[in-house]
Amino acid sequence: MDNMLILLFFLLGLIFGSFFNVVGLRAPLKQPFVNDRSICPQCNHQLKWYELIPILSYIFQRGRCRHCHKKISYLYxxxxxxxxxxxxxxxxxxxxxxxxMTALLFVSMLVIIFVSDMAYMLIPNNILLFFLPLFIVMRIIHPLDPWWSSIMGALAGGMIIALVILVSRGGMGAGDMKLFGLLGIILGFEKTLLTLFLSCMIGAVLGLVLLLLKVINRKQPVPFGPYIVVAAMTAYFFGDAVLSWYFNDLM
Ligand SMILES: [Zn+2]
Structure with missing residues (x-):
């Protein structure tokens, strides 16, 4: 494994990550992503290039804006x-x-959705619509085996969430349904089901822990998107290992 390339992809990810922060926060508001991106959200101070270096700027400014000295969220x-x-x-x-390329696009979409769902409790349509054609093209260039697993995954993911919405009346929304349709294209049938299972597991366990620690109360709605994001990444990168362990060693 080439260490230089690992470092290169890490640095590339840092730069893209700071862009995904902006996209995730602006997409639900339907604001442009590229125009005047470099301002402090608190005082609208135009940021200099050295205030935009991922992570380092935050550390050197001790988590505060150089101009208005207000705190910058640690989420950035x-x-x-x-x-x-x-x-x-x-x-x-x-x-x-x-x-x-599929892996990079997949994690990119999930990071943006994570930001939006944490900030506004919604999964922006324009982000899903942006990635849909890219995912289809990537699965034509490099199809799953069998290729129709993508179609099965998209249908199963979307339909199961639709059923959950009908039965539960709330809890999950149309954004979750569309997101699962998209995940199905990349993950295929089995790993989409695995993602559903894992996101419910993570949601149940973490929800219980947060309730017990009194971070949230029973009536407070919790964004489900972050659980789906973690579950989908687990299924994408480790799905084969998890599925073969489950079906070969346990059954
Ligand atoms: Zn400021």
Missing amino acids: PLIELLTGLLFAFSYIKVGLNAEM
Whole structure:
């Protein structure tokens, strides 16, 4: 494994991560992503290039804006670091091949959705619509085996969530349904079901822990998107190992 390439993908991820912060926060508001991106959200101060270096700016400014001295959310550097690690990990796990681009697009979409869902409790339609054609093209270039597993995954993911929405009347929304349709294209049938299972497990366990620690109360709605994001990444990178362990060793 080439260490220089791992470092390169990590740095690339840091830069993309700081862009995904902006996209995730602006997409639900339907604001443009590229225009005047470099302002402090508190005082609208135009940021200089050295205030935009991922993670380092945050550390050197001790988490505060240089102009108005208001606190900057720790989520910004955290998302940057997370994206850096995910890009490097995609290269380590997948390697330089046709699937690599799919892996990068997949984690990119999930990081943006994580930001939006944490900030606004919604999964933005324009983000899903942006990634849909890219995912279809990637699965034509590098199809699953069998290729129709993508179609089965999209149908199963979307239909099961639709059923959950009908039965539960709330809890999950149309955004979750569309997201699962998209995940199905990339993951295929089995790993989409695995994602559903894992996201419910993570949601139940973490929900219980947060209730017990009194971080949340029973009536407070909790965004489900972050659980789906973690479950989908687990299914994508480790799904084969998990499924073969379950079906070969346990059954
Ligand atoms: Zn400021």
